[in-house]
Amino acid sequence: MIEVSLQLLTFLAASLLIIIGIAGMLFLDNLIKKLISFTLLSDGVNLALVSLGYVPGGIVPILEPGASISDFPKEAALIFGPGIVLTNIVIGVSTTAILAALIIMLYKRYGTLKASKVLKGEME
């Protein structure tokens, strides 16, 4: 029961991060804050992916010497979650880098980080 609650808690935390991230990206006016919101969203998705692979009472998915091969698939946490998370981290970093580069270029051009002014083409 405690393990089930633990997974539920991680899903709740992930949902909270995702909601805060999406809300920040949609409603905050500062481009840097939007960027930070995206990283929150990405972290929330990563947490959700890791939580999907959780097996109550399970073990780390590394086959130790002497361990039972037949019991291993039942006991080990699912490996695909962390596998996807690794890739998602790389994608997240790439996206953050491109967004940061675009924000810098727009800041140099318009002298402001306010999305409302940048999108209207107004200078600070």
Added chain:
Amino acid sequence: MSETVVNLWSIPLLVVIPILTAIVLNLLYNRVRAIRVASVVSAAALLVVSIVSPYGLQWFTGQPGVASDGSYTYSTSIFSWKLSLEYYFGPLQQILIFTSSLLLLFVVVISTRSLKKDFGPYVAIMFLTYFSTVAVIMVNDFYHLWIVVEIGSLLVAGLVAASGAGSAQKAALKYTFFSALSGSGLAIALALILGITGYANISDAISFLMMTDLGNMYNVLYISFAFLMLSWIYAGGLAPIHPLKSDVYRSAFPHATVLLQAQSKVMLVAIGLVLLRMFGGLPFAREAMLSISLLTMILGVVMALIQTDFRWILAYLIVSHSGLVTVGISLGTPLGIVGGLFQAVNDIVYMSVLLLCCEMLLYFNNGTSIRSSGGIAKKVPWLAAFAILGAFAASGIPPFNGFQSELILIQAALGGGLPEVAAVILMVSVSTFIALFRGIYSIFLKPSTNPLPEGSESASSPPRGMPIILGILVAITLILGVYPQLALDFLTESAVKVVYVPWVP
């Protein structure tokens, strides 16, 4: 049963050559002649590989299909578990990759002649965009599908931002923010599908779904369908995010938009076929896809009708015609899918003609506004001729290729008992004609009301060879219009497989 299993040699070439070329071009950076030679040779090599390659599979984890008796097989007629990350090169992939390779060659020739400095990284992004295009149509696993769509989205932003204008950077920023949302959704869809089926390979996942009663897990399948559809909408620029995509098309250089629209169409086909193969049996799945497609067609063409700039008209028409591609796929019948796939091939070609004509306007007219233009037909008659022929093809006028694919789509809609869909296709066709000829008349045929003073055209001369490139593309629209079977032979098998044996790539 045991067979000799071989990985297809050409698939790694189609993936690795553009990536290596991009690295080399980045290193060359500013050496104009070396960049020109390396990029043209590489693009020509990719074109040759796409023509001479046989059909087959590439297992990235070295795992072909495992038959029920434990032996390995590469025969798609034998049921097997593949358990692998896999690329497939078949007739559908060949025609789409050939078309993309041809366009890459043309675009590389144009860009290396028209841009003067620092264009190594710019051409490198073009090669990577090509890579994302060919990879997405070959993938047969969710993991690669996700990565390629993500990479493709970031490359779109890069190619648009590279045009240097403030509006382009804004368009790229907006597009990348939405890419972040859609990419996260696609990651969740991938995780849910893996969680339900346990398989990353699309064929394995479909086989699992067909043999297993999911019970309460059907709800999870619907959620993964919704997230995958979100990425489909995003990658292809379908409604309701069509303004973002049309902004992207308008903001990039027209020659870059040629590659961008080809990438969008191929992604629409690739993800659309995966949606149909995997979720086509779910209640309301095809209806949802069809609704989005119809909405895109209507919104795109209505927006095109009210634009006053030829680039904007084309940007919205590309979006609208993306709906024509997806409406065929969404119908879910073999005829509908053939029509959608044929429309994708045709659309890529005739939109390229119009976009390259638009590029030439930047040299001969100092802009693409239809208000301050006129009399270009007198100054550059060959350009006016190609623009008119391209517009005929886009409007579905015989004997051009657009007519054949739209006819198939209308037949498929009527055959599927959806005359209203056929009516919308006809309306889009007529509206496309009006939108295009409104622009063409104002720019090319109407006498100039505000003639440019002598020598006031763009300081740089237009790329040489443009009439030849346009001539080849227009010839393709005509050949496919007169002999549609040349393309349909490549597409029919894939459409039939999607409907009757969806687990076969």
